Amino acid sequence: xxxxxxxxxxxxxCDVIGWAEDAAQFVSQVVVIPKIPDTVHxxxxxxxxxxxVIGYSIPTTHGGTCVPIWELEGRKVHLLGGSPQRQxxxxxxxxxxxxxxxxxxNMAQKMATGRCCYWTQKQSTxxxxxxxxxxxxxDAPYEAFRRSCSNxxxxxxxxxxx
Numbered sequence: 001x002x003x004x005x006x007x008x009x010x011x012x013x014c015d016v017i018g019w020a021e022d023a024a025q026f027v028s029q030v031v032v033i034p035k036i037p038d039t040v041h042x043x044x045x046x047x048x049x050x051x052x053v054i055g056y057s058i059p060t061t062h063g064g065t066c067v068p069i070w071e072l073e074g075r076k077v078h079l080l081g082g083s084p085q086r087q088x089x090x091x092x093x094x095x096x097x098x099x100x101x102x103x104x105x106n107m108a109q110k111m112a113t114g115r116c117c118y119w120t121q122k123q124s125t126x127x128x129x130x131x132x133x134x135x136x137x138x139d140a141p142y143e144a145f146r147r148s149c150s151n152x153x154x155x156x157x158x159x160x161x162x
Contacts, residue, residue, distance in 0.1 A: 001053070001078070001102070002029075002031065003031040003078075004031070006033040006055075007033060008035045010039075013039075016032060020050075020052065022048075023050070024049055027050055029051045029053050030051070031055040032055060033080065034067050036067065037068065037071070039071075040071040040075065052076075053077065054075045054078070054098075055077075055080050056069070056078070056080060058079060058081045058090055060082050062081065063081065064081060069090075069093060069094050069098075072098040073098055074097070076098070076099045078102045078104070079091065080104050080106075081104065082107070083128065084103075084108065084148075088155065088159055092159075103156075105149065105152070109145060112141045112142075112145035113141045113145070115129070116141055117129040117131050117132065118130055118132055118145070118147035118148040120151050121155050132144045132147070
């Protein structure tokens with residue numbers, strides 16, 4: 001899977017599709033990230049033999065998209081940005097009309113390497129992020145990331161089983 005240039009302005013459409021065609025040579029899925037309302041219908045389902053997945057940039061304080069989720073109807077979607085719990089809430093809202101196939105792990109990586117914290121399903125005084133004791137753990141950022149990945153995968157499995 002590869003992502004390409006975000007589609008933020010109408011005049012970028014040909015560039016975005018061109019990048020997707022180039023990336024399609026190396027992957028089975030290309031993620032196109034529309035940030036312009038009423039444009040998802042223009043994005044083909046296959047480019048250069050690769051399946052196109054729509055990247056939905058979750059609106060957060062750091063950015064996101066203004067494309068309404070109903071435009072994603074019938075499409076495969078990759079969730080971008082946001083915390084694991086926010087991604088799971090977005091999935092709950094979308095799952096009736098689109099197929100969320102994946103979500104990024106950028107926040108888990110950032111929290112592990114920057115703060116040596118890992119994500120857990122249970123909230124505490126630190127929210128869902130728990131600090132790892134650096135003095136006790138060898139390779140603490142790697143251990144924090146490993147724990148986050150394990151906990152996030154478990155949370156997704158529980159959600160999908162319901």
